[in-house]
Amino acid sequence: MNHHVTLIPGEGIGPEVSTATRRILEASGVEIEWEEISGRADESADQSQRVNQAAIDSVRRNRVALKGPMATAIAGGAPSVNVALRKSLDLYANLRPVKNIPGVKSHFEDVDLIIVRENTEDLYSGLEHEVVPGVVESLKIITEKASTRIARFAFDYARRHGRKKVHAIHKANIMKLSDGLFLRSVRTVAAQFPEIQYRELIVDNACMQIVMDPLQFDVLLLPNLYGDVMSDLAAGLVGGLGVVPSANIGDHCAMFEAVHGTAPDIAGKGLANPTALLMSALLMLDYLGERAAAERIEAALLKTYRDGIFTTKDVGGKANTEQFTNAVLDALAATTSK
Incomplete structure (x- = not known):
């Protein structure tokens, strides 16, 4: 089955973890047609409403979205785009599974x-x-x-x-x-x-x-x-926001997102850990009825952590984003071929 999914890459490290997650999902064999769009309106928009209306329309049309992290100003600035998306789409249930990952100190x-x-x-x-x-x-x-x-x-x-x-x-x-x-x-x-x-x-x-x-x-x-x-x-x-997923679910659509920060200090350096967004994508696959694929990817992810060779710096490793992603892909390929 071909699924239509809105992809909101996010800001800071968002595009990097989104790209990594997308590569892994595509390698699983699940057919997804992505509609990539920014969650934030451009600078010409009304400053009181910074969420991109086209993103809201896209999620309503596709009914499912995967979203990277987006920044929110503290004690000033425009309202939160994250909150605006959830409220506009009436995503009334936030689901946050919290579970240990092997090899992550806690x-x-x-x-x-x-x-x-x-x-x-x-x-x-x-x-x-x-x-x-x-x-x-x-x-x-x-x-x-x-x-x-x-x-x-x-x-x-x-x-x-x-x-x-x-x-x-x-x-x-x-x-x-x-x-x-x-x-x-x-x-x-x-x-x-x-x-x-x-x-x-x-x-x-x-x-x-x-x-x-x-x-x-x-x-x-x-x-x-x-x-x-x-x-x-x-x-x-269990190790922080970088290793837990999040889902926002309503009666008509759902948005799955990483809830950690945009990490501007490492953005563009290829050091980001895509685990939180990948785990959120697994919740998305389950929501789409692709449970078998979600289980295969989860097994590959957990094997990567158990092996401990290609984990990223935030969880005590030395790998960069690409090395971590490739390790998950290799483990997925091995799992799929069995």
Whole structure:
């Protein structure tokens, strides 16, 4: 089957890791027709809306996108293109599997958890304004509709993948109305999945618990802002953002992306590690029904890490991007020929 996929290479190291990932996907035999397009509007566009409308249209048309990292200005500048893409496409579920990779040093072994983050509202939406000079108001929006559908996504995922527990993470002891609504919505959904253990944790306690014993968790379900913080925290348990995937999924389309930075200090030097984007592409293949190809590529990737000869500097190796990519390709060819 020939799949049509939007490719948003991203910025900084984005084009390098996108090219490497594309080479590996094409070597797997999966037929993909790529529509490559920039995620950011050109300089002539309205500065308040920097996302490229053509990219949004492309993803809507193709229903699937693979996206490299894109920069977001801190404490100023235009709104986040990353957030704008997710909101414009109503990609309400952020899926972040967190699992150890052989050969990558970490403080824990056998970590295998799933973070499900609501992706469209809450404080992370950036709805804020200056009331008077020196006073800024930021709006935390929580709705029953969004809370219910992300809860259903999490429990459906747990059921389909044989997961046993879902923890809802909140701060309803203080934000009794907003986080309280989130919890009530989740509880209603949880009652429809009696085979799955349901637990709740206050977010600060959850952060402490996950760094003490991540093995106690299976699926974590969070509102947008807490999910952003805890998903990065969890990535640190297994080696960082460079070795974990991410998916943004809606009812009509999905975007799979690397969530690490653009690394401008090494951009163009051929040193970037494409693992995060490649692993995100494996989630994409699974979404497209190409599970066999995803398993072959994953086996090749893990063999490359187990061998430890051609790993990149960020995970303690000495290989450059091309050497790492070629090692995965060689392992894939060996796997395919068996």
